[in-house]
Amino acid sequence: MSRATLLVLADGRFPAGGHAHSGGAEAAVAAGRVTGAADLAEFCRGRLHTSGLVAAALAAAAALGTDPLQLDEAADARTPSAALRTAARKLGRQMMRAARATWPSAELDALASARPRGAHQPVVLGLAARSAGLGPEDAAYVAAYESVSGPATAVVRLLSLDPFDATAVLARLAPDLDRVAADAAECARRVPEEGVDALPASSAPLLDIGAEAHAAWAVRLFAS
C-alpha cells in the first residue's frame, strides 16, 4: 500500500461532499448538548465508538472485497434513521464520483451502475480504498476519522469554537481511533466465514433522533 495514497483519500478536502454535513453536531449544538471543546470531545468519542465503528467495519469489509451490494443492505439494517440513510446514500454517490475520477476501477463502475442514486458512503469509501490499492485497516481508519473530523469542523463553524481546541480534541482521540480501526478491520476479516452479521451494529439513539428532528428544520446550516 502507498501511505501517500491514504493521505489523499483521508484529506478533508477530498471533494466528496462531506463539508455540507455536520455528523449530527448541528442538532446537538441546537439542543445544548455541545457547548464547547469538552462537550465536543465527548460527542466525538460517542460517535466514534458507535456509528464510527460501524462505518469503519463496513469500509474495511468493502476494501477486502466483500460484495458491496450485500454490505449496502447491511448498512441499511444498521441505520434506523431514514434521514441518516438518505444522507449516507447522498454522500455515497458523491464519494463514488470522486473515487471514479481519482482511482477508476470496474468494481466502482459496477456499484455505480447498480446504485445510481448512491450506496451507503462507508461502502463506497471502502471500495474506493480497494481501487486505490489500500487495505482494510486503511479504509477503517479513514471512515473512523471522518466520523469525528466532520463534527469537529462543523462545531468550529457553529459555535465559533477556537479551531486549535477542536483540532486538539481530534488529536486526543488518536488512541481511540487506533482501537476502533483495528476492531473494525478484525470484524471485517471474519465476514468471509461468518457473513455480514460479523460486522458490528452499535448505534447511538440520540444521534438517530437528532438526525430525524434536524431533517425537518426549515433553517439549518448543514445538510445533516
Add this chain to the structure above:
Amino acid sequence: MHLDHSHASDGPAALSADAVRPDGRRRALRIGLGGPVGSGKTATVAALCRALRDELSLAVVTNDIYTREDAAFLLREAVLPPERIMAVETGACPHTAIRDDISANLEAVEDLETVFAHEGVGPLDLVLVESGGDNLTATFSRGLVDAQLFVIDVAGGDDIPRKGGPGVTTADLLVVNKTDLAPYVGSDLQRMARDAKEQRAELPVVFQSLRSPAGVSEVAAWVRERHAAWTAA
C-alpha cells in the same frame, strides 16, 4: 428495497462536466450566477426564467447558505414549475459547493437533466446554477458550469470593479445591477464602467436595472448567444 435502487440502463453516471450525457445526447448548457449577498442574483434568475422559458426548456439549481429562501422565492414568483427548481445545501460554505467540491451541485444538475430526458417534455436546454451569496473571490469551477456571470450592484460600492478579485475579473459576463439606485447612493456608473473595462479587458459588462423597461433583456441576449454557440459546437 429502495425505490431508488433502479438499475441504470445506460451505464454509470458522468464524472464531471462531460458535454455528452451517458445516453449519448449533448447535455444542457450550464450557466452559473455568482456574486455578493443582496446584489440581485435571485431576481436576475427570476427575470431570466420569465424571458427565456417560452423558447428554452430550462431549470434552476439554487445554493442557499442556510435556508431554502432562494428556491422558495422562485417558487412563490412562479417563474418555473416546481419540478424545474432544485435546492442544494452547502454547509456554511457556498463557495466550496461551486468551486472546491462541486459534487452536490453536479448531482442536482444531472438529476434535473435525467428527469427531463426521461419524461415526455423533452430534454433541458439550459440549467442556471445560482450560488449562495458570497464574497468577491467566489467563482464557479469549470467542472460545474460552461459559463458564469458575476452579479454586483451599484449600492454595494462603486469601487468594487476597481478592487477586482476573481469574480469581477474572470467571469464571462459582469452584471452591474440596480443602476436605478446610483443617484441615491452616490455611485458613479461611468467610473464603474471604466474600472471594469480596465480589470476585464475584452470581457463584456452589462449595466442593468430590473425595474427599467429593458430589464434583463441584455443578459438574456447574452445567454441566448451562449446557448446558440453551445448547440452549434
